[in-house]
Amino acid sequence: MASEKKFEPTNPTLKWVEDRLPIMGLIYSSLGAGYSAPRNLNYWWNFGVLAGFMMMVQIITGIVLAMHYVPNIELAFDSVQHIRRDVNYGWLIQAIHANGASMFFIVVYVHILRGFYFGSYKSPREILWFLGIIIYLIMMATGFMGYVLPWGQMSFWGAKVITSLFSAFDFIPFIGGGIVEWLRGGFSVGQPTLNRFYSLHYLLPFVLVGVVILHVWALHIPGSTNPLGIDAKGPYDKIPFHPYYTAKDAFGLGVFIIFFAGFVFYMPDFLGHPDNYIKANPLVTPEHIVPEWYYLPFYAILRVIPDKLMGVVAMFSSILILFAMPWLDGARIRSMQFRPLSKFFFWIFVVNGLFLGFLGQKPTTDIMMGVEALLLAQLSTAYYFGYFIVIMPLVSRMETTKPVPTSIAAAVLDANKKG
Amino acid sequence: MMKYIKIKGLMATIASATILFSGASVNAAEEGMMHPESNGFTSTGIFGKFDIPSLQRGLQVYIEVCSACHSMDLVAFRSLEDIGYNIDEVKAIAAEYDYEDTFDDDGELITRSGIPADYFPAPFANEKAARASNGGAMPPDFSTLIKAREHLGFFSSTYGEDYVVALMVGYEEDAPEGVEMNEGLYFNHYFAGNQIAMAPPLFDDIVEYADGTPATLHQTAYDVANFMAWASDPTMQERKEMGLKVMLFMFVFVILLYFTNKRVWRKVKKGEDIDPSKL
Numbered sequence A: 001m002a003s004e005k006k007f008e009p010t011n012p013t014l015k016w017v018e019d020r021l022p023i024m025g026l027i028y029s030s031l032g033a034g035y036s037a038p039r040n041l042n043y044w045w046n047f048g049v050l051a052g053f054m055m056m057v058q059i060i061t062g063i064v065l066a067m068h069y070v071p072n073i074e075l076a077f078d079s080v081q082h083i084r085r086d087v088n089y090g091w092l093i094q095a096i097h098a099n100g101a102s103m104f105f106i107v108v109y110v111h112i113l114r115g116f117y118f119g120s121y122k123s124p125r126e127i128l129w130f131l132g133i134i135i136y137l138i139m140m141a142t143g144f145m146g147y148v149l150p151w152g153q154m155s156f157w158g159a160k161v162i163t164s165l166f167s168a169f170d171f172i173p174f175i176g177g178g179i180v181e182w183l184r185g186g187f188s189v190g191q192p193t194l195n196r197f198y199s200l201h202y203l204l205p206f207v208l209v210g211v212v213i214l215h216v217w218a219l220h221i222p223g224s225t226n227p228l229g230i231d232a233k234g235p236y237d238k239i240p241f242h243p244y245y246t247a248k249d250a251f252g253l254g255v256f257i258i259f260f261a262g263f264v265f266y267m268p269d270f271l272g273h274p275d276n277y278i279k280a281n282p283l284v285t286p287e288h289i290v291p292e293w294y295y296l297p298f299y300a301i302l303r304v305i306p307d308k309l310m311g312v313v314a315m316f317s318s319i320l321i322l323f324a325m326p327w328l329d330g331a332r333i334r335s336m337q338f339r340p341l342s343k344f345f346f347w348i349f350v351v352n353g354l355f356l357g358f359l360g361q362k363p364t365t366d367i368m369m370g371v372e373a374l375l376l377a378q379l380s381t382a383y384y385f386g387y388f389i390v391i392m393p394l395v396s397r398m399e400t401t402k403p404v405p406t407s408i409a410a411a412v413l414d415a416n417k418k419g
Numbered sequence B: 001m002m003k004y005i006k007i008k009g010l011m012a013t014i015a016s017a018t019i020l021f022s023g024a025s026v027n028a029a030e031e032g033m034m035h036p037e038s039n040g041f042t043s044t045g046i047f048g049k050f051d052i053p054s055l056q057r058g059l060q061v062y063i064e065v066c067s068a069c070h071s072m073d074l075v076a077f078r079s080l081e082d083i084g085y086n087i088d089e090v091k092a093i094a095a096e097y098d099y100e101d102t103f104d105d106d107g108e109l110i111t112r113s114g115i116p117a118d119y120f121p122a123p124f125a126n127e128k129a130a131r132a133s134n135g136g137a138m139p140p141d142f143s144t145l146i147k148a149r150e151h152l153g154f155f156s157s158t159y160g161e162d163y164v165v166a167l168m169v170g171y172e173e174d175a176p177e178g179v180e181m182n183e184g185l186y187f188n189h190y191f192a193g194n195q196i197a198m199a200p201p202l203f204d205d206i207v208e209y210a211d212g213t214p215a216t217l218h219q220t221a222y223d224v225a226n227f228m229a230w231a232s233d234p235t236m237q238e239r240k241e242m243g244l245k246v247m248l249f250m251f252v253f254v255i256l257l258y259f260t261n262k263r264v265w266r267k268v269k270k271g272e273d274i275d276p277s278k279l
């Protein structure tokens, strides 16, 4: 079963085309029966396909929105309302796009954490992992600029806060002082800012598509890893992608669409901020300026260090450190199923990440559990970095691991024997 | 066992996420500010529907009272058809207003009366004029105001329409002991900071309802809040109705996909294709 089949059309027309442009064969061998995957993939492996689905959803709905949206500071807010009120099914398209950004991030966060848990970043998948981090960075930039477009209060003040972060680099000779102005296209956030953000918000998703193609290409070299983390090498370790994983992905996608539709139809504003229903007003500062939920953990890290430059450096490092993971983790076994101690610290890392997100939307001066939120955020940030810099290198190298099955097929038979 | 641990970790994660973010958006309450209670608006909830008679009464309150100060720039007369008026009634409502935005053949500015395609006119020419007539405060536009005052959380939510009702009935003629009132501001239990520049706009019998409903303070507050909620989110009912169809379809479809998947995997799942001697 393991041998990869080739696409050999019998229909003469298809054969004629295929001989000249083997595009059907390309699809067949990347998503069809010609591509084979480990037979034991669980539902966590659905999230890559879900992310691809969300990317398409964002691009398609975005193109329709762009037909009606007006990138002008006087008209942007009203044009989004016009989409929701007057454009045929505009309310649906707009709700899908605005909530879709959040869904995209949920899916990608699960996808990344799946990689943590099952050691997907380890050899030979390092470049695949790097491309994933680049995708994530592009998503963050795209989401940020998209959130500015409706030109509500949070759009405006969020843009102001985030662009002013770059003044931390003022010390760099020659370019330093001008970075913020250059980003904004002026001394303050205004028409030039909105225009360039719109342009980039339209561009970046297509750059994203390019990087995603590389990501999938890099995936197809070694193929997927699997929950056991052992290489698929025996004749029975792999099965064709179609029909097995097309069926499984279709079911997962259906469940995900129900979740997504729940937000779109019943809680379209749940993930947004009420202040973004107020037109941007440079003279009125909102009480708390908070970014979108998906940036909150990083926002918390940013505010932990009182020094602006160091805060910004910490924030960027918190993502860039993912690039070092293939070397920080020295374990010979990929999957945390066989690394109980790593697994324990992993789940603390996940809960800690959620806690950072929670702190990100609180003023740092809030008192919580008897202490200032700032202190809690500092402790939480210490764990975040400690996980990568101390726990991961040490635990992965010193931990006593559990016995690993000899092959995927053997594990499948074993599991069935036990019932 | 493995599965059990994994699920335990996942459950703990989901539980902590829920606890952490449950308070996320309800933390807006400030000291001395009361929390609006729910009025059971028919538009909230999964099967939410617009209460047409109430919306029509609310429109009357808006036109006769609030529109003296509050604009509603994004609502066109034509959309009043959605709240149960026929086109002739819409034309009649629009014709009550005059617009100075067209020129005759000699290039002279002319005054024309409104048509269904027009939007509700603003009471003041600009923000300066609005502030000048309101002691320096700006009466906010009603088009999206309800949404801008909505705080949604996992366990408890405050809807903008409940806030507006509370605001209308939450005035106190005399500020409580120890509260120092600023000149020209009114004490209100529900307004952030408790001092609002808007004089109590509603009281019993401020309007005479066309449908004969007694126009108590609470009734007019409820109706106008309902109307404002519609103005902020006119596609609410269409959205929820479509949502129901989508959900029903998706549930059936997902069940079919589930069994398809199970069927496809039947042999492979059990490892029936594996020849143990070749491992």
Ligand code: HEM
Pocket: A055, A058, A059, A060, A061, A062, A063, A065, A066, A069, A080, A094, A097, A098, A101, A104, A139, A142, A143, A144, A146, A147, A148, A149, A150, A201, A202, A205, A206, A208
């Ligand atoms: C990586 C994919 C994308 C992400 C994460 C994303 C994210 C966002 C976000 C968060 C908003 C703000 C929505 C709101 O608050 O109403 C937005 C708005 C918008 N996006 Fe995107 N977007 C993506 C792709 C695209 C694409 C490909 C286009 C155009 C081709 C596009 C066009 C627009 C337009 C016109 C708006 C403004 C209209 C509105 O706010 O509803 N987006 N986007």
